[in-house]
Amino acid sequence: DAGITQSPRHKVTETGTPVTLRCHQTENHRYMYWYRQDPGHGLRLIHYSYGVKDTDKGEVSDGYSVSRSKTEDFLLTLESATSSQTSVYFCATTQGPENTEAFFGQGTRLTVV
Amino acid sequence: AQTVTQSQPEMSVQEAETVTLSCTYDTSENNYYLFWYKQPPSRQMILVIRQEAYKQQNATENRFSVNFQKAAKSFSLKISDSQLGDTAMYFCAFMNRGSARQLTFGSGTQLTVLP
Structure with missing residues (x-):
């Protein structure tokens, strides 16, 4: 993995x-x-980093911001969480322009109450 | 922008039988990649099969094969000899060749293999 x-x-x-x-x-x-x-939407792209x-x-992307200060870390920030941002969030990576295989993290289940 | 459509929210198949999951897509690009991903209850995203649009030959991986019809913009997944472990959500996905490798996903098909 x-x-x-x-x-x-x-x-x-x-x-x-x-x-x-x-x-x-x-x-x-x-x-x-x-x-x-x-549910009903599959996975939708929020932000990415190249x-x-x-x-x-x-x-x-509305309501989200990201930062990548090091190659290994990619942070997603919800500045002011709303109930519509309750979701499962996945991080993924690809090696570079000549590689097409994406590798996924295990997901984060976020609930905004 | 690309769109990917999976019109079958749920499907079921008997163990050892064959099932086909449908996917259509819309793009103005000529060079791209298509994928099927499997998501079991563990939530992990697993690559099942990949097709390069410039290759006419349909991709095959063991019991999984695709029927890629470029002119019709259709990309179906056939699972032969279905096994209980194939029970999962299946996502069709599109990747532009010239992009930063981001994926556009369909809404998914929940496949249940029945014993």
Whole structure:
């Protein structure tokens, strides 16, 4: 298995509070992604990174921000959590432009109450 | 933008039988990749099979094979000799060749293999 670790694995938080999810990889992969999974929608891209300090928005980026200060870490922040952000969040990586296989973390179940 | 459509939210199959999961996609690109991912109850995303759009030959991985129809933008997954361990959510996904390798997923098909 690719060394992708998400933390925390489960979190319950209150509406309006900030939340940060962490993705850590030991594979030295260039690209990193955050997806959210919701019933009836599959996985949807929130943000992605194509290198240290290089990030871009995905399909559902509103309400989320990301940072990547080191190759191995990609952080997803919900500045002020809302109930609509209750979801399962997946981090993924790909090695580089010539590689197509994506490796996924175990997912983080976030509940906003 | 690409879209991926899986029109079968749920399917079931008897153990040892064959089942086909459907997927259609829409893109204006000519070079791309298509994937089927499996997500068992453990929630782990597992790559099942990959197809490169410029290859006419359909990909095969053991009991899993695809029927790739580029002109029709169709990419179905056939599972032969279904096993109880095949019970999972299956996602069809699209990746643009020239992109930063992000995936666009369909909504998924929940497959249940019945004993």
